[in-house]
Amino acid sequence: MRKTVTVSTSQIFCILIRSSATCIRANTGRWTGAGKPAQDNAMPHDHHDDNPHRLLPSEPALRVKALETILVEKGLIDPAALDAIIDLYERDIGPQIGAGLVARAWNDPEFRAALLTDADRVITELGHGGRQGEHVVVVENTPDTHNLVVCTLCSCYPWPLLGIPPGWYKSDSYRARAVREPRAVLAEFGVTLAEGTTARVWDSTAEIRYLVLPMRPEGTEGLDEAALASLVTRDSMIGAGLPRSAGTAA
Amino acid sequence: MSQTAPRPEQPFEQPWHAAAFALTVHLHERGLFSWTEWADSLATALADNGKAGNLDGGDDYYTAWLAALQRRLAEGGVTGEDEISAMMAAWTEAYLTTPHGHPVTLGG
Incomplete structure (x- = not known):
């Protein structure tokens, strides 16, 4: 079990605690900047507040800024590339990409079969390939099996299809409980499984990320892909929710 | 979509x-x-x-x-705590000493 790995590695690397403690203390500081993370352009006195200490970025914000400066000076990073990565995840990449795949799979049996057999190939062909060299596996919900995705060790997630994971996906509580008591966790998300339905939990890794193909809601025959996609929620593709019902199609 | x-x-x-x-x-x-x-x-x-x-x-x-x-x-x-702390101090100084309405930059 991977649980034992967690325990042993955290013991081996307990030297990390020193820097972690520094960062935790820093959390009490408040970020006073506003808007996009283009911190170089911050105007510290724009807030009509004469106490400069309140205008300082928080400790972790200063730490990231310092890292950026050091890495630029060493020629290891390109500031424009950093902005491009942030823009990509703030504007272009999100659950709408996964929702498009799900909707097409609901409407196109061949596409569905291809997605379930070799998602990597399908996703790469559509230009949604991953940047970390990961593999994507699509798991299908059926009346017998409901799939739930977690990353027990950190927060591995199909970024190119769903964007940045929500806070709860990264929380200790979800990561610990999804495997131990999936039905209880699902109930808290408002998903009650039928007696005969098995909850199957998939533990993501750096190499393999999972996407759930939810069951198509009843009464959606004849809807086009765009209307179907509007029913597909982010949580339903993690397995922590169900698609919206037919009457709510856009 | x-x-x-x-x-x-x-x-x-x-x-x-x-x-x-x-x-x-x-x-x-x-x-x-x-x-x-x-x-x-x-x-x-x-x-x-x-x-x-x-x-x-x-x-x-x-x-x-x-x-x-x-x-x-x-x-x-690549870098360690000493270098990072020094750079954080430099940025702190820049934030605290930058005049009203000016962008905060290092060494400026």
Whole structure:
């Protein structure tokens, strides 16, 4: 079990605690900047507040800024590339990409079969390939099996299809409980499984990320892909929710 | 579909979360570490930080992320706490001494 790995590695690397403690203390500081993370352009006195200490970025914000400066000076990073990565995840990449795949799979049996057999190939062909060299596996919900995705060790997630994971996906509580008591966790998300339905939990890794193909809601025959996609929620593709019902199609 | 499907509410709660995320992705793409190495470092930092109490996946998650990134940079011989602290002090000084209405820059 991977649980034992967690325990042993955290013991081996307990030297990390020193820097972690520094960062935790820093959390009490408040970020006073506003808007996009283009911190170089911050105007510290724009807030009509004469106490400069309140205008300082928080400790972790200063730490990231310092890292950026050091890495630029060493020629290891390109500031424009950093902005491009942030823009990509703030504007272009999100659950709408996964929702498009799900909707097409609901409407196109061949596409569905291809997605379930070799998602990597399908996703790469559509230009949604991953940047970390990961593999994507699509798991299908059926009346017998409901799939739930977690990353027990950190927060591995199909970024190119769903964007940045929500806070709860990264929380200790979800990561610990999804495997131990999936039905209880699902109930808290408002998903009650039928007696005969098995909850199957998939533990993501750096190499393999999972996407759930939810069951198509009843009464959606004849809807086009765009209307179907509007029913597909982010949580339903993690397995922590169900698609919206037919009457709510856009 | 992009018109009708829900947009992510707010992928990053704080600008520094976005900056730490982007730095890591970029350094990985530049070959400084493999994504498996990164995931191991992040898992270790999350496990360590989680000892003090359950992490809620927000600020505390990126705090662990930042600790993991520094760990990787230290192990790769790229930079360490002394250099980072000195640069933080320089930025602090710049923030505190920049006149009204001017952008904050180092050495200016």
